Amino acid sequence: MGKRLGGDRGQVSIEFLGMTPLIVLTLVLMWQCVLVGYAYTLAGNAADEGVRAGTAAHRGGERQAACAAAGMKHLSGAWKGGASVKCSPSGYVTADVDLKVPVLFPGSIDFPVTVHGHAGAVEEVKD
Template identity: 65%
Template sequence: MSGGRRPSATGPYRDRGQVTVEFLGMTPTIIVTLVVLWQLVLVGYTFTLAGNAADEAARAGTAASPGARQGACQAAGTDKLSGAWGDGATVTCATGGGMVTADVRLTVPILFPGTLSFPFEVTGHAGAVEEETD
């Protein structure tokens, strides 16, 4: 070392701090990418919940007696939905032609379930053959 002098800008330390500056510059892009990916996960999860709720509703409607099918179908459609998705859920059940069909409509939350939702709904549809009761 030569008397406490710093190495020149052309020495081995000339890129010192460059990685930190580049990372700070990329931080907003990384955060936006993570937020978009999280929102896509919520949309996909809402589709999964709607399909599963419709399937459960149709299955419960076929197992119930003919007079109680509508109530059993609607109750089963919202039974396993958590508060964030269950609060705005709409379950519609119909019978006809030997089939019980169920449509479940859910709203897609924005970033955090239970706060704001997108102005469109995700629909799950399922049907099952009516069981014969003696």
Template identity: 65%
Template sequence: MSGGRGARATGRRVAVTGRRWAAKGRYRDRGQVTVEFLGMTPAILVTLVVLWQLVLVGYTFTLAGNAADEAARAGTAASPGARQGACQAAGTDTLSGAWGSGATVTCGTGGGMVTADVTVRVPILFPGTLSFPFDVTGHAGAVEEETD
């Protein structure tokens, strides 16, 4: 009898590696990777949604800070009587449609400074749809420029 490794010559396949064969010669654990992946799919999707939402929160902070910076710069460059309007217009124009629709821009002067506060709503998953019940505020200030 030949066959090495203790295989019997019975006409059937013998698992030399220690795996068990099904009746038609297929492994019993065939498709296991697919089942495990399908089981993990909800966890993967939830993780991606949470990461996307965190990106939106961070982007909203960035937009609010940038809008406040632009508003403060525009306020310093305007004449003293037009500072308020220029500041608010620059803060609103900087924000895109989805973030700008619910944003508020507050400008003030005092002590040789022009300050701007921009409040923006944080969207849920898609900008322009629903928003969280909390706001993100960006604050900036710049020194008043002397006008002649």
């Protein structure tokens, strides 16, 4: 019986090279899921901060402006590009924040998916 030339030498390297694209794709998808979750967290926090500022401000347009400014203040520059903050200043103050989900890096291109954050609080009465 003759001996096989080379045997299994190098088989692990070939298998690793074959699996590398699958490993990279899995890591990219996991990172994208992290960005979606982070976008939800940012939208919720911005809505909470907007409502907090809106309930503490005085009446009418000032309340709405304070709410929108506080909502945008708590978003970093890369996330502000696709963000919108809408506030309703009547008795029960609400803030709705919409953020675009970025593809791989904030500040680059965005998915056509929008993440929504909502918060509400009762108006503070000042004596």
